[in-house]
Amino acid sequence: MESSIRLGRIAGIPIGIHYTWLFAFALVAWSLAVGFFPLNYPGWAPLTYWITGVVAALGLFACVLLHELSHSLVALARGHGVHSITLFIFGGVSNIAQESEEPADEFLISVVGPLTSFVLAAVFWGLVQLVPAGHSPLGALLAYLAVINLLLGAFNLLPGFPLDGGRVLRSIVWALTGSLRRATEVASYVGQGFGFLLIFWGVWQLLSGNFLGGLWIAFIGWFLNGAAETIRQQQVLRERLRGVRVAELMNPRPPIASPSLSVQDFVCTHVMREGHRAMLVEDEAGRLLGIVSITDAREVPQDNWATTPVGAIMTRMPLKTVAPDTDLADALQVLAENGLNQLPVLSDGRAVGLLTRADIMRYLQLREELNLRGAGGARSQVAAPGSGADRVAQGPAAAPPR
Numbered sequence: 001m002e003s004s005i006r007l008g009r010i011a012g013i014p015i016g017i018h019y020t021w022l023f024a025f026a027l028v029a030w031s032l033a034v035g036f037f038p039l040n041y042p043g044w045a046p047l048t049y050w051i052t053g054v055v056a057a058l059g060l061f062a063c064v065l066l067h068e069l070s071h072s073l074v075a076l077a078r079g080h081g082v083h084s085i086t087l088f089i090f091g092g093v094s095n096i097a098q099e100s101e102e103p104a105d106e107f108l109i110s111v112v113g114p115l116t117s118f119v120l121a122a123v124f125w126g127l128v129q130l131v132p133a134g135h136s137p138l139g140a141l142l143a144y145l146a147v148i149n150l151l152l153g154a155f156n157l158l159p160g161f162p163l164d165g166g167r168v169l170r171s172i173v174w175a176l177t178g179s180l181r182r183a184t185e186v187a188s189y190v191g192q193g194f195g196f197l198l199i200f201w202g203v204w205q206l207l208s209g210n211f212l213g214g215l216w217i218a219f220i221g222w223f224l225n226g227a228a229e230t231i232r233q234q235q236v237l238r239e240r241l242r243g244v245r246v247a248e249l250m251n252p253r254p255p256i257a258s259p260s261l262s263v264q265d266f267v268c269t270h271v272m273r274e275g276h277r278a279m280l281v282e283d284e285a286g287r288l289l290g291i292v293s294i295t296d297a298r299e300v301p302q303d304n305w306a307t308t309p310v311g312a313i314m315t316r317m318p319l320k321t322v323a324p325d326t327d328l329a330d331a332l333q334v335l336a337e338n339g340l341n342q343l344p345v346l347s348d349g350r351a352v353g354l355l356t357r358a359d360i361m362r363y364l365q366l367r368e369e370l371n372l373r374g375a376g377g378a379r380s381q382v383a384a385p386g387s388g389a390d391r392v393a394q395g396p397a398a399a400p401p402r
């Protein structure tokens with residue numbers, strides 16, 4: 001999830017807010033100011049309810065951020081990269097670079113979130129004891145944060161994907177069976193089960209008069225259900241691509257443009273006639289300068305195509321790239337995480353190929369049509385003719401992307 005608003009960095013991790021978070025913030029502040037606090041603490045001035053409501057909503061999201069930060073810090077400590085943390089309508093997401101390679105990593109990264117929420121609940125509960133009058137706004141605020149952190153920790157421990165508890169369950173099944181695929185299936189089906197339960201519960205609440213609360217619960221159920229299914233599908237896809245190297249599917253003779261090529265020629269000759277969606281841009285010495293795609297061309301008004309060189313509109317180095325022996329499952333993840341359609345394949349700092357989403361889709365489709373099982377075996381026959389795998393396999397591989 002991309003952040004709409006950047007807040008800054010903590011421990012080097014960019015922290016941001018997705019625009020949907022603003023709805024959640026407004027909803028929480030409003031429901032606290034007109035519902036929860038007046039109901040439980042009658043007799044304050046209206047403005048006091050609003051100030052306490054807004055501060056409590058800010059406190060809640062600060063606690064969600066601490067929860068996510070704990071996931072990210074453990075991920076960093078276990079050697080994973082962390083792209084960002086984004087707060088959105090249903091809470092927060094830590095964008096951790098790779099899937100865990102070991103059950104223990106996944107267990108620790110997942111379990112620390114709910115534990116952090118429980119610790120926060122205990123801290124706020126301790127502070128409540130220090131406030132003399134329990135009926136004051138400060139006491140109410142601390143009590144609310146204690147309860148909400150307890151709920152946050154407990155809800156996230158539900159053993160269904162994509163909740164933390166689902167990841168904990170997956171790591172345990174993974175450790176017991178040795179099969180990540182089996183574990184993902186179990187955790188995602190349980191996750192979908194919880195999703196459906198929440199949808200039913202939400203609809204039931206809605207029908208019995210709790211309109212907003214019911215709608216909210218049903219929405220969370222719907223979100224969990226969808227996320228669990230997506231994770232299972234991604235896992236199946238990763239499984240199919242695992243063990244196949246980029247060199248086997250890439251185009252080893254990618255279309256190459258000089259930076260002075262006009263956008264007009266790029267579109268008319270290379271896109272329309274030759275069917276390329278993107279070209280690598282290299283200087284005369286064969287050094288990769290960048291990549292130009294139809295997305296870049298679309299941003300130039302057509303009247304200017306003849307006079308604009310691709311060098312002016314290309315995406316410049318440093319680009320996201322892969323090495324010839326990068327696993328296709330990892331390459332697809334780089335494509336997906338960055339919303340790209342193609343990746344230059346680099347070896348020793350030189351472009352040796354181009355991998356496109358279409359190459360991967362074609363491979364998956366052929367596999368399906370030929371009824372191929374497993375990643376090995378007939379895969380080299382499925383790779384495009386003259387895939388250049390031998391050529392690139394001899395040179396030392398470029399470092400995998402970070």
Ligand SMILES: [Zn+2]
Pocket residue numbers: 067068071113114156164
């Ligand atoms: Zn969590």
